[in-house]
Amino acid sequence: MKYEKHIKLDEALYTFKSANPYFEKKTEEIFCEDLMNHSEQIDCAVSKTMFQELSYNSYNFQVLDKSNILLIGPTGTGKTLLAKTLAQCLDVPIAICDCTVLTQAGYIGEDIESVLYKLLKVADFNIQRAQMGIVFLDEIDKIAREAKGRSMFKDVNGEGVQQGLLKMLEGTIVNVPEKGGNKNPRGETLQIDTTNILFIGSGAFPGLDKIINERCCKNSLGFGAKISEPYDENSTDGRVLHQCDPIDLVKFGLIPEFMGRFPVHVCLDALTKRDLIMILTEPKNALLEQYRALFEIDGIELIITEEALDVIATKALEKNIGARGLRTVIERILLEPMYETPGSNVVAVLVDKKAASGETRPRLFRKEELSKAIHV
Missing domain, CATH: 1.10.8.60 (Helicase, Ruva Protein; domain 3)
Structure with missing residues (x-):
């Protein structure tokens, strides 16, 4: 059984590499590693559930935590294609969600739970299959919190959405409206466990390269001081993004608690x-x-x-x-x-x-x- 599983995984890795021949080696390595890790996590969760149903002791089962991924790169570099190929290789459902329409609960717009309803819909309302799927959060840079003093109103599209996603990203049981739409206290709900759902965030993050450049190229005074070149806003060189640290993303507008739930960062270069x-x-x-x-x-x-x-x-x-x-x-x-x-x-x-x-x-x-x- 284990041999057959590794054969299928090798076929999935080959499919991923052949379908995306233009991705750089580092990106390919990270995604192939995450493909294998998510596959192992799904198998571990299924095995543990099966033994619990048979009333066996599941104490010796090692719990494998997921590693959510944050994709950073210019538009048109294949971020969505990466996620779709990953889901196809693993044979799991994937929901492509637009973060720009999400709002904090109680405000006009789509509630955060709508991303799970989309996943449930793709899985043909099979809860068990949906709980092992992938949620792709596109345009995640658009929910960055606004700079202080820019707005006098509550940031319900930015920081409010980030705070609402925290528990969902980490793993919890979420009540999802059975018929979709915003939550209704009197409506029927379905419970979905997000512990084994892989979340992939994606965004172009315009201006992030400037933040990284300011951190890495600080000028000093005195003889022999290293003077950095001035920042060029029209530059298309994306190599500076590979020096991205969580502190840069926090300065961009993502709260630290939100960043901590995306341990894997993948930076994509502009296409040549x-x-x-x-x-x-x-x-x-x-x-x-x-x-x-x-x-x-x-x-x-x-x-x-x-x-x-x-x-x-x-x-x-x-x-x-x-x-x-x-x-x-x-x-x-x-x-x-x-x-x-x-x-x-x-x-x-x-x-x-x-x-x-x-x-x-x-x-x-x-x-x-x-x-x-x-x-x-």
């Missing part, structure tokens, strides 16, 4: 042009293969040259929105061919360097023209 080309071509569900399949529905072959891929990646990099910029660039290039070719006698669409850069339109080939173009 080489990374964007890999995203276009190498993953199982690569963006280029999606557009090829879209054209194949009408019996049309999509041909994109290597030089065109380089231009597309360069244009996407200039937009500074990560991998999401690739689809924006490709949509603009293929807009006219996708509109004109269905139902016509066109059998191939060629996107070369000039077409990718916008100098010319993509070339459309009829059946008799395609063989001549290939020989040329």
Whole structure:
């Protein structure tokens, strides 16, 4: 049984690495380690529950605590994809939750318990399966508390949400409304134990690099003093994020108690042009293969040259929105061919360097023209 489990875990690790070939080695190591730890924690919880039901002594069972993860990186670097791949490898439900709509209990907005209702819904209201799932808290940097003196009202979207999440992150039994929505004292509730639910926080944390730079590059006076370079707000170098400490996140606006419940910090660098080309071509569900399949529905072959891929990646990099910029660039290039070719006698669409850069339109080939173009 244990041998079969390790075989499945090895397959999951291989799936994770092959689906995300462009992630740096350090990020891959941390996530693969957490994948194995969460798998062991689930097995330990199931075994302990089974022995308790059989009235056996569970004293010798070692309790494995979870390690919640905080993802820090620019937009479009694959933070959500990491969490989805992790859930797919472990075969557990995952709920993607937006922190910007959460408010403290009693105020307009979604209550904190709504994140567990979403997980319960994904698990088809199977409480036992939901209690071993993953909750992905997206845009977690948006619930940072406001600076002192900025607002005269109570911070119900920031610090109030952080305080409400504390017990849920650590592990407790939460009463979740059976039909969703905000809590109603007279409504029916379901009890969910969050002890084995893995929470993954994610955010871009704009301005965090400046806080880290101020801590690490303090100027000193006197002869021989080391003078640091001035901070550049337009810099895209994300390597400074790897020097992030909890004290920097506290200065950003996350309360210390909240930070203590995310012991694992993963910093993602901004994608390079080489990374964007890999995203276009190498993953199982690569963006280029999606557009090829879209054209194949009408019996049309999509041909994109290597030089065109380089231009597309360069244009996407200039937009500074990560991998999401690739689809924006490709949509603009293929807009006219996708509109004109269905139902016509066109059998191939060629996107070369000039077409990718916008100098010319993509070339459309009829059946008799395609063989001549290939020989040329």
